[in-house]
Amino acid sequence: MTIKLHCFGESGHSYKAALALELSGLDWEPVKVDFFGGQGRSPEFRNDLNIMGEAPVMIDGDVRLTQSGVIQDYISEKTGKFGGRDAAERREILRWVLWDNHKLSSQAGMTRFLMNFLPEDKRPADVIGFMLGRLKAAYAVLDAHLAGRDWIVGDGVTNADLTCCGYLYYPEPFGFDRSAWPNIDAWLTRLSEQPGWKAPYDLMPGSPADRA
Numbered sequence: 001m002t003i004k005l006h007c008f009g010e011s012g013h014s015y016k017a018a019l020a021l022e023l024s025g026l027d028w029e030p031v032k033v034d035f036f037g038g039q040g041r042s043p044e045f046r047n048d049l050n051i052m053g054e055a056p057v058m059i060d061g062d063v064r065l066t067q068s069g070v071i072q073d074y075i076s077e078k079t080g081k082f083g084g085r086d087a088a089e090r091r092e093i094l095r096w097v098l099w100d101n102h103k104l105s106s107q108a109g110m111t112r113f114l115m116n117f118l119p120e121d122k123r124p125a126d127v128i129g130f131m132l133g134r135l136k137a138a139y140a141v142l143d144a145h146l147a148g149r150d151w152i153v154g155d156g157v158t159n160a161d162l163t164c165c166g167y168l169y170y171p172e173p174f175g176f177d178r179s180a181w182p183n184i185d186a187w188l189t190r191l192s193e194q195p196g197w198k199a200p201y202d203l204m205p206g207s208p209a210d211r212a
């Protein structure tokens with residue numbers, strides 16, 4: 001049965017799940033969430049898909065999952081891929097998934113939204129400035145960790161990589177300049193060379209061009 005991922009192109013959190021599905025080789029298809037039309041706030045979405053009002057949502061038969069990290073964990077359970085080789089690696093992957101959800105993807109997603117998707121006259125300069133400072137600290141952590149390593153955990157692609165890259169391939173500005181972070185830059189290139197890799201707007205339906 002084809003796995004369905006409710007997602008949208010602009011969503012880096014969705015990208016984390018979509019990329020894991022695509023690289024795992026599982027049979028899946030995206031279902032577009034009309035986030036900018038308010039679908040995530042609708043009672044139907046909250047009742048039928050996710051009470052948290054968030055994308056992504058994955059449906060695999062009777063299994064309905066939300067939170068990209070949980071979906072990634074499910075994909076690993078199902079395929080044996082990206083989940084680490086032993087308990088120590090699994091803990092280390094979880095550590096990076098939690099860090100990413102708190103310090104990297106959540107802040108990158110919010111900052112990118114404020115800087116690009118809010119109407120220009122509603123963009124809060126002070127908040128954006130604060131977020132850019134927080135993000136710079138997160139990029140520094142990731143760049144330092146990747147010094148001398150190919151992958152965040154162990155010697156191959158894991159969910160640690162698939163979560164931390166969530167927003168880092170997007171073209172819109174949110175204070176991330178790849179050339180300023182050479183270890184992140186090299187790691188993103190390495191990941192993009194994996195067979196089956198696709199950029200967010202090529203993997204999921206919806207892009208800013210739809211609203212231009």
Ligand SMILES: N[C@@H](CCC(=O)N[C@@H](CS)C(=O)NCC(=O)O)C(=O)O
Nearest residue numbers: 011012013053054055056067068069
């Ligand atoms: N930690 C969650 C974050 C999900 C999330 O915040 N998704 C955004 C779209 S990128 C959303 O649906 N936000 C709606 C809201 O915050 O109300 C995950 O990784 O799945």
